[in-house]
Amino acid sequence: MEWEQLDLNPRIIGAVKKANFRSAKEILSVSGPDLQRLTRLSKTDVQRLHCAVAAAVRKSKPVTALQLIRGECPVLEAGHRLSFACPILDGLMRGGLPLRGITELAGESAAGKTQFCLQLCLSVQYPQENGGLNSGAVYICTEDSFPIKRLRQLIAQQPQLRPDLPPALIRSLRFSDNIYIEHAADLEALQACVSQRVPVLLKRGLVRLLVVDSVAALFRSEFQADEAIERSRHLLAFSNTLHRLSHEYGAPVVCVNQVTDVVDGPNPGRCDYGLVGSKVLPALGIAWANQVMVRLMLRRLAGQVQSASRSSAPRKLEVVFAPHLPRASCLCGVWEEGVRGIPDDHSDLQPQGSS
Amino acid sequence: MHRTVPSLPLAPSVKVKLINAGFQVASDLTDMRPLQLCKEAGISQEEAVEVLQMLRDDGQPHQQRAATESLTALDLLHQEQALGSIVTFCSALDDTLGGGVSMGKTTEICGAPGVGKTQLCMQLAVDVQIPVCFGGLGGKALYIDTEGSFLVQRVADMAEAAVQHCTLLAEDTEQKQALEELTVEKILSNLFLVRCHDYVELLAEVYLLPDFLSKHPEVRLIVIDSIAFPFRHDFEDLSQRTRLLNGLAQQLIQLATQHSIAVVLTNQMTTRVSNGQSKLVPALGESWGHAATQRLILRWEGLRRLASLYKSPSQMEATVQYQITVQGFRDASDEHRPTPDTSAVSSQLGNHSKRPRTEDLS
Numbered sequence: 001m002e003w004e005q006l007d008l009n010p011r012i013i014g015a016v017k018k019a020n021f022r023s024a025k026e027i028l029s030v031s032g033p034d035l036q037r038l039t040r041l042s043k044t045d046v047q048r049l050h051c052a053v054a055a056a057v058r059k060s061k062p063v064t065a066l067q068l069i070r071g072e073c074p075v076l077e078a079g080h081r082l083s084f085a086c087p088i089l090d091g092l093m094r095g096g097l098p099l100r101g102i103t104e105l106a107g108e109s110a111a112g113k114t115q116f117c118l119q120l121c122l123s124v125q126y127p128q129e130n131g132g133l134n135s136g137a138v139y140i141c142t143e144d145s146f147p148i149k150r151l152r153q154l155i156a157q158q159p160q161l162r163p164d165l166p167p168a169l170i171r172s173l174r175f176s177d178n179i180y181i182e183h184a185a186d187l188e189a190l191q192a193c194v195s196q197r198v199p200v201l202l203k204r205g206l207v208r209l210l211v212v213d214s215v216a217a218l219f220r221s222e223f224q225a226d227e228a229i230e231r232s233r234h235l236l237a238f239s240n241t242l243h244r245l246s247h248e249y250g251a252p253v254v255c256v257n258q259v260t261d262v263v264d265g266p267n268p269g270r271c272d273y274g275l276v277g278s279k280v281l282p283a284l285g286i287a288w289a290n291q292v293m294v295r296l297m298l299r300r301l302a303g304q305v306q307s308a309s310r311s312s313a314p315r316k317l318e319v320v321f322a323p324h325l326p327r328a329s330c331l332c333g334v335w336e337e338g339v340r341g342i343p344d345d346h347s348d349l350q351p352q353g354s355s
Numbered sequence: 356m357h358r359t360v361p362s363l364p365l366a367p368s369v370k371v372k373l374i375n376a377g378f379q380v381a382s383d384l385t386d387m388r389p390l391q392l393c394k395e396a397g398i399s400q401e402e403a404v405e406v407l408q409m410l411r412d413d414g415q416p417h418q419q420r421a422a423t424e425s426l427t428a429l430d431l432l433h434q435e436q437a438l439g440s441i442v443t444f445c446s447a448l449d450d451t452l453g454g455g456v457s458m459g460k461t462t463e464i465c466g467a468p469g470v471g472k473t474q475l476c477m478q479l480a481v482d483v484q485i486p487v488c489f490g491g492l493g494g495k496a497l498y499i500d501t502e503g504s505f506l507v508q509r510v511a512d513m514a515e516a517a518v519q520h521c522t523l524l525a526e527d528t529e530q531k532q533a534l535e536e537l538t539v540e541k542i543l544s545n546l547f548l549v550r551c552h553d554y555v556e557l558l559a560e561v562y563l564l565p566d567f568l569s570k571h572p573e574v575r576l577i578v579i580d581s582i583a584f585p586f587r588h589d590f591e592d593l594s595q596r597t598r599l600l601n602g603l604a605q606q607l608i609q610l611a612t613q614h615s616i617a618v619v620l621t622n623q624m625t626t627r628v629s630n631g632q633s634k635l636v637p638a639l640g641e642s643w644g645h646a647a648t649q650r651l652i653l654r655w656e657g658l659r660r661l662a663s664l665y666k667s668p669s670q671m672e673a674t675v676q677y678q679i680t681v682q683g684f685r686d687a688s689d690e691h692r693p694t695p696d697t698s699a700v701s702s703q704l705g706n707h708s709k710r711p712r713t714e715d716l717s
Contacts, residue, residue, distance in 0.1 A: 028558040029595070031602050051566065054559035059552075062497065062567070066543035068507040076550060077507055094508065101503050228626075236588035247503055247552060266657065269626060269633030271467040274655050286635070289468040290584075290623045293504055321469025324506040326681060 006052040015039040016049065027053045075250075082209065082252050083131025084116075085123040085161055088341025092317065092330045096131060097252040101293035102242055104215075106257040106282035111298040112315050112334050113256045117211045118151055119338045120254060121179050122158065124209040130165055133251075135208035136178030138198055142190065142217045146181045157337035180207060187218050187234060194241050202249040210245065214256035216283045232287040239291035255292070258283045273320050274327070282320075295320040305333045305342055314342065360384075365406060372396045373406075384410055435459070438615055439492055441483045441576060443475065444520075445686045447675035451664050455482075457649070458492075458575065458617045461607050465622040465637040466653030471660060471679050472621040473504050475653070476578045478684040479619060480546050481513045483576040486533040489521055494575030495545040497567065499560055501584045505548060514542040516682030547574070554585040558599065561606050568614050577610070581621035583638045597642050604646035620647060659687070 001023045003013045019039045021027055027049065030038070035046045068077040081096035090096050097103050105113050121139060126132030139146060155175045159167055180201060184190035201207045223231040246253045259280035266272065271286055282295065289295070297318045304311045312333035319325045331342040358381040360373050376396040378384055384392070384406065392403040440455035449455045456462050456479060466472045480498055485491025498505060518537055525534045551557040568574055582603070590596040611618045625638040637644065637652070650666040663674040676687040
């Protein structure tokens with residue numbers, strides 16, 4: 001830290017250097033009386049020092065919510081979201097995924113989580129006025145290999161999914177060139193990928209969406225049942241990296257999560273998030289849940305839904321919690337062209353094997 | 356400043372020298388520098404410095420007396436009641452808190468993810484702005500966001516609902532006039548947001564708060580959402596974390612009492628295993644439990660959301676139900692009465708503080 005840059009009396013700066021303080025973090029972590037003792041400065045001098053260092057650390061001054069909503073501070077509030085490429089799903093999410101923060105998509109296997117992620121990887125490449133972010137995506141696989149055939153099918157069917165967009169626009173986008181696929185076989189590889197390779201792509205503006213499919217796989221397999229604290233520490237370090245990247249580059253982060261079975265009844269030691277009667281809960285416990293800003297759950301229901309002589313098993317996409325969304329849900333189906341929401345008149349469907 | 360030199364509390368030899376030099380009244384001495392006085396009166400430099408120091412201290416009788424003057428408990432009671440509180444729009448919770456979130460105190464809100472902590476904080480940031488003639492405080496708010504969960508779209512919804520609520524209540528001309536100025540834009544313009552990305556930025560922001568409050572004296576609420584997030588990773592040395600958190604708590608309590616503002620902090624929950632059973636407890640450790648004056652714990656019970664007042668110097672412990680609607684933080688539709696669960700200290704005045712108007716806000 002360059003002490004001379006601070007707006008302080010040279011005497012104070014001299015005392016700080018003599019006491020061997022190197023960074024703003026060190027100064028701010030020491031209390032007033034301790035600082036007085038270490039630098040032999042007076043109380044008012046120490047107050048001035050704290051204020052000057054704090055002002056240097058502060059990235060931006062307080063802004064008003066009015067400025068945010070008017071779009072005057074794009075760093076804090078972008079004013080637009082990443083669309084799902086389906087108006088019903090976007091309606092559930094009030095526009096789409098927020099650009100900053102971790103969105104979690106939890107569900108049983110074969111619920112359709114990967115389908116959602118692939119669709120987002122394509123949607124992000126469209127221009128901003130069409131709900132995208134004009135950039136690519138990083139897809140980190142930790143479980144199975146990347147479903148490349150399905151991606152090719154989705155790319156071919158984009159005009160069917162987005163009939164509202166001009167075909168020339170869709171043809172002009174080279175979708176597969178902008179999706180960067182990473183495989184992480186263990187936690188170390190995952191952390192290295194996220195802290196070294198992904199920031200490079202983000203900095204160059206090549207990607208603005210990060211998908212981790214799935215976050216549960218590695219954390220559940222590498223830790224025993226009694227290593228909960230160790231697992232929490234790694235989980236927190238990992239989510240902190242994601243959080244930092246998301247906020248710095250305005251890139252949504254989507255984490256796919258598995259679910260655990262609920263064997264006993266309501267347990268005061270476990271948070272149910274108001275999901276009463278659910279046989280499954282998102283995995284990784286409350287340590288992970290505290291890091292997530294938007295939690296979505298995907299459930300596969302029994303029955304079939306039809307659309308233009310094709311059929312699909314219906315899914316229910318539910319908002320478990322989000323700062324700006326009510327607890328709502330919508331039905332959707334997985335078709336050849338991707339995931340599409342189903343309008344509300346199919347209320348007779350039941351979850352597969354539910355009570 | 357009309358004291359004569361002989362009546363000053365000084366050593367007699369010094370007094371004699373001063374009088375011989377021609378200084379009769381204390382006011383003669385006030386503008387002198389030590390060296391000047393030293394030469395003119397023939398006293399040593401230390402004595403000159405002492406004389407001037409004594410005169411300076413003596414010249415501030417009112418401030419000093421005010422600082423050391425003792426207040427009676429009745430005065431304190433009147434002061435506290437005059438301060439008011441910030442309503443939460445959930446009348447059951449307001450009753451439990453004794454009118455709302457109290458000024459001059461730090462309140463901690465703990466809860467699991469998704470239960471409504473950020474919603475309550477946003478609601479308070481809107482409610483602090485309700486005009487005085489409607490029973491509010493007409494103040495501004497500062498929201499320190501460490502998690503990035505402040506989404507202005509939601510605050511705009513709550514502001515809209517609050518304006519509609521006041522519109523329904525407006526009766527006399529004073530209220531109608533205040534209502535004309537109370538728009539969603541005005542509410543949003545009185546809500547300041549700062550985003551802190553790690554604990555160093557949070558510490559910096561708290562050091563800059565006194566300066567901010569002196570520039571914006573109408574700020575009556577500071578929210579830190581959440582104080583747990585930046586402190587829960589990155590700390591190998593937990594004792595340093597405890598020290599930093601205690602320091603923060605001290606600074607915040609000092610700000611709260613000095614400026615008569617309400618400070619609201621949110622905390623996360625963590626699992627604690629004891630005797631083979633696991634429980635959800637507030638994060639940040641045992642010693643943090645002593646930091647805030649009041650502690651509110653929000654939790655799920657099946658489909659219901661419950662708020663428990665866990666720690667308060669003046670209110671009884673109780674649990675109430677609430678819900679989060681499109682309009683914001685509200686009463687649950689079926690239950691309005693708080694259920695006391697232990698008979699801790701009950702406040703002498705019951706659960707109601709004096710309000711300037713008699714109509715209820717709910």
